[in-house]
Amino acid sequence: MSPMTPARVTGTPGRTRVLVVGGGITGMAAAHRLRARLGPDAEIIVAEQSARLGGKIHTVDFAGRPVETGAESLLAARPEAVDLAREVGLGDALVYPSALKPALSIGGELVDFPAGHMMGIPGDPADVAAVADAKERPDDGRPILEPGADMSVGALVRSRLGDEVLDRLVAPMLGGVYAGDVDRLSVRAVMPQLAAALERHARLTEAVAEIKRPAPASGDDAPQAGAPRGKPVFATVDGGLNRLVTATSAAARAEIRLGMTVRELRQTPYGWEVIAGPVPDPIKITADAVLLAVPAKPAAQLLRDVEPQTAAALSGVAYASVALAAFAFDQIELPERSGFLTPASEGKTVKAATFASQKWPHLGRRRQIVRVSMGRLGEEALLQYDDATLAKTALRELGEHLGHRLPEPVEQRIDRWGGSLPQYSPGHPARIAAAREALAFHRGIAIAGAAVDGVGIAACVASGRKAADEIADRLAR
Ligand SMILES: Cc1cc2nc3c(=O)[nH]c(=O)nc-3n(C[C@H](O)[C@H](O)[C@H](O)COP(=O)(O)OP(=O)(O)OC[C@H]3O[C@@H](n4cnc5c(N)ncnc54)[C@H](O)[C@@H]3O)c2cc1C
Numbered sequence: 001m002s003p004m005t006p007a008r009v010t011g012t013p014g015r016t017r018v019l020v021v022g023g024g025i026t027g028m029a030a031a032h033r034l035r036a037r038l039g040p041d042a043e044i045i046v047a048e049q050s051a052r053l054g055g056k057i058h059t060v061d062f063a064g065r066p067v068e069t070g071a072e073s074l075l076a077a078r079p080e081a082v083d084l085a086r087e088v089g090l091g092d093a094l095v096y097p098s099a100l101k102p103a104l105s106i107g108g109e110l111v112d113f114p115a116g117h118m119m120g121i122p123g124d125p126a127d128v129a130a131v132a133d134a135k136e137r138p139d140d141g142r143p144i145l146e147p148g149a150d151m152s153v154g155a156l157v158r159s160r161l162g163d164e165v166l167d168r169l170v171a172p173m174l175g176g177v178y179a180g181d182v183d184r185l186s187v188r189a190v191m192p193q194l195a196a197a198l199e200r201h202a203r204l205t206e207a208v209a210e211i212k213r214p215a216p217a218s219g220d221d222a223p224q225a226g227a228p229r230g231k232p233v234f235a236t237v238d239g240g241l242n243r244l245v246t247a248t249s250a251a252a253r254a255e256i257r258l259g260m261t262v263r264e265l266r267q268t269p270y271g272w273e274v275i276a277g278p279v280p281d282p283i284k285i286t287a288d289a290v291l292l293a294v295p296a297k298p299a300a301q302l303l304r305d306v307e308p309q310t311a312a313a314l315s316g317v318a319y320a321s322v323a324l325a326a327f328a329f330d331q332i333e334l335p336e337r338s339g340f341l342t343p344a345s346e347g348k349t350v351k352a353a354t355f356a357s358q359k360w361p362h363l364g365r366r367r368q369i370v371r372v373s374m375g376r377l378g379e380e381a382l383l384q385y386d387d388a389t390l391a392k393t394a395l396r397e398l399g400e401h402l403g404h405r406l407p408e409p410v411e412q413r414i415d416r417w418g419g420s421l422p423q424y425s426p427g428h429p430a431r432i433a434a435a436r437e438a439l440a441f442h443r444g445i446a447i448a449g450a451a452v453d454g455v456g457i458a459a460c461v462a463s464g465r466k467a468a469d470e471i472a473d474r475l476a477r
Helices: 025-038 080-087 153-161 163-178 192-198 204-212 242-252 296-303 308-315 380-384 387-402 428-439 457-476
Strands: 008-010 017-021 043-048 059-062 065-068 102-106 109-112 234-237 255-258 262-268 271-276 283-287 289-292 318-330 339-341 350-355 367-374 411-423 445-447
Touching (some): 017 025, 017 271, 025 080, 025 242, 043 242, 059 411, 080 234, 080 457, 153 163, 153 204, 163 339, 163 350, 192 204, 262 296, 289 296, 289 457, 318 380, 367 387, 387 411
Parallel strands (some): 008 283, 017 043, 017 289, 043 255, 102 339
Antiparallel strands (some): 102 109, 262 271, 318 367, 318 411, 339 350
16 A cells, blocks of 8 residues: 555444534534534544644733733624633633723824724714814715625725725724735625625715614613623633633534644545545545635635635635734833724834733733734735744834833743735625535535634634534535
8 A cells, every 4th residue: 555545534434424624713613513403423523734723713821821822802792702602601701801992003102093983984084083084075976885896995995085094094903803905805895784884875984874873772782791881892711712612622522633634625426535634644534524614725725626616716815914922011001001003104013012911801910911913914024033033023113102112021922823814805705605606516515714704703603603504404405
C-alpha cells in the first residue's frame, strides 16, 4: 500500500453519520443542533485541523484574568448566541458591559462618539454635527435601493451624507468589525436591516431613523437575570468565550477529532467519502452528510470538484488580517470610557483600543487590561513585524491617543489573525444564495459560517444551526 492510500475507515455501519468540518463556533453550533435533530444514536464527528476548538474564539490566561485574544463579545441584540449560551448551561455566566461608551480619537483628542446612529450613520445629521459635517444631499423621491439591489457602504454614505460621516464615523465603526474597506463592503451583507429599509426610503437618514425608532414594549423586553436595564446590546461569558465553545461541544456529544485537516470530499451513491488527516497517514471517513464550517478558501478547495459554481463564489471572498496587542498595567488611570476608535485619516497603525477591564466589570480593575487592534484591509505586511515591534508601536500610539506616555506594562502579548475577517463585497448575499442553490443539487452537503452569513458570533451560530437543519431535513427525506 502506498503511503498516500487512506488506511483507516472510521464510523459504525448502520448509524447516521454527519461530518462537521471546522471546530469554530459555527461548527460547534451546527453539531449541537444536529444532535438535537438526529437524536442520541447519530454519529456526529467534528474534524478540526488545529489543536483546539474555537477558531477565532480563543480565551487565554493573561495577567491572571481570562482575556480574549480574538472575539470578545456576543451580540445580545439578536437572540442566537445568548440563546445558545443558555441552552448549554451558561445562562448564569452571561455578563454585560459597563455603561461606559467608546470615544473617537481625532486630532490627538478623545471625543464622544455621537449617539443615535447605526454603524456611524446618523438618523438625524444634527446628531453627529460635533464630529462630522453631515449635509444630506437632495433626493429624487425614489427609494435608494431597488428590491434585491446592492451597493457599497462607501458609495451609499458618501453620496448621501458626504465624506466626513463616512471617514470619521462609519469607516471606524465598520473597521472595528471587518477591518475592511468601506468602498468594497456590501450594504446588504453588513447592514441587511438597513438595506431592507432603503427599499422604502429616499433618504438615508429616514431609513436609519426608522430602524432606530424604539419598538413597542413587549413581554420579550423583560430583563434577564443579571442583565442591565433595557435590552443589552452585547454580552460575554464570565470566564471567557472558550467556555461557550467547550459547553456547546459537550452538549453536542460529538466525536471531536483535533489535528484533523479535511483534504478532499467525494460524493458516492450512498453519501460522502472524506479524506482527512496528515498527508503521510490519511484516513477515509464515510458519512451520510457533510457540513462545511470553514473559512472561504478551504471551503472552496473542498468543493472544487463537487460543485465548481459554489467553489467559485467562495473563492471570491477576500479576507482582511488584524493584529491584536494586549497590555496589563498596574496603577494606570484611563479615561472613563470603554475604549476608542480612530479614523484611517489620522494616519495611525492603531485603529481601535478596548479598555477591557473598564468595559467588562467582571474582569475587575485591579489591573487595567487594554486590547489594541491594528491593521486594515491591505495592511497585511504589518503582521510580518515581530512581537516586540508591534507591541512597541501599539504602546507608543496608545500613549499618543491618550495624550500621555504610558508606563511599562506588567504583561503584554501579541496575537496575529492573518486572513481572518471575510469581506463581503456588493452582491455577496445574492452570490451566496446562488452558490447554495447549486450545492442543493448534491445530497447531504451544506455550507455555513462567517465566510457566507456574517462575521458576528450570533450570525455564525444562526448559520451553523440553519445548515444543520437543512442537513437533518434532507436526511429525514
Ligand atoms: C480578532 C477578531 C476579533 C473578533 N471579535 C468579535 C467579537 O467581539 N464579536 C463577534 O461576534 N465576532 C467577532 N469576531 C468574528 C468572529 O469571531 C468570527 O467570525 C467567528 O468566530 C467565526 O466562526 P466560524 O466558526 O465561522 O469560523 P472559524 O472560527 O474561522 O472556525 C473555522 C475552523 O475551521 C478550521 N478549519 C479550516 N480548514 C479546515 C479543514 N480543511 N479541515 C478541518 N478544519 C479546518 C479552522 O482551524 C477553524 O478552527 C472577531 C474576529 C477576529 C479575527
